[in-house]
Amino acid sequence: MTTTLTDAEVRAGLTAADSVATMREAVLAAHRGELVTPARSVTNLGEGRLLFTVGRWRGRWLGYRSYETFDRDHPDARDDQVVVVHDDVTGQLLGIVVGAELGRRRTGALGGVAVDALAPAAAKTLGLVGTGRQAWTQLWAVSAVRKLDTVRVYSRDERRRQEFAERASKELGLATTAAPSAQAAVAEADIVILATNSPEPVIRTHWLAPGCHVSTLGPKQRGRSEFAEDLLESATALVTDSPAQLEAYDPPALAGGDRHASQVASLGAVLAGDAPGRTGDSDRTVYLSVGLAGTEVALAAALLT
Secondary structure (H helix, E strand, O other): OOOOEEHHHHHHHOHHHHHHHHHHHHHHHHHOOEEOOOOEEEEEOEEEEEEEEEEEOOOOOEEEEEOOOOOOOOOOOOOOOOEEEOOOOOEEEEEEEEEEEHHHHHHHHHHHHHHHHHHOOOOEEEEOOOHHHHHHHHHHOOOOOOOOOOEEOOOOOOHHHHHHHHHHHHOOOOOOOEEEEEEHHOOOOOOEEEEEOOOOOOOOOOOOOOOOEOOOOOOOOOEOOOHHHHHHHOOOEEEEEEHHHHEEEEEEEEOHHHHHHHHHEEEHHHHOOOOOOOOOOOEEEEOOOOOOOHHHHHHHHHHHO
């Protein structure tokens, strides 16, 4: 019988450190051309879309993730996804992962790789804007690559940011406080993570410390972005996990097109030493998370094999 894993088994089977290590290996494989990572495929189905991200690690595995974007007004609505993994040599179906947890932890682990590559080595303070599931997995992964002594978190809902801070303190052992504003959360932080759905900037670039690292998870398109374009202009290094996906956005990404595209390096190139990342304490680095295709299959394969 085909092995099928659920969210509970994903949570039990994936540690932050192992997930970050798997994503680092996959990002480097993509840079070397061993991992095939095309931009996602989108099919419009009226009121929503069905999306596929596909990947193949030559000689090891191939597979896909599928998910939908319908806005469902239903008490039982879920954001379940399916990840299917085949053996690349035999074609054998190795297993299926069903649920939403794998995708969130994949994105978090990629963020952990980016922070490890780009943030100051001695980073101790993290400012987080957003308290959703993506915010949680980012913090979960970063806690595996940096020894943080201060985490400040902000979202518009006071109750949610307080609950998030209490959970981070209890489950991750991080000294976490709920900040009264986004500015208070990010001011003087070594690492800043934006994990919102906001179509408008949630921070002002001049609030940020000169040498901080910024990871942005939310909207990043022209006319719809959680940060302003001057954040990109302030950066000494712009990095993304998938240049192909960044260029495929419609409407275009703020960092796409003629103005910034030539400045954007792939995370794999930075890890391999083929593109500059952080070169000094005063550098401002920005990571644009877009979702490298195949990495969710890589994480599933690590669980299944």
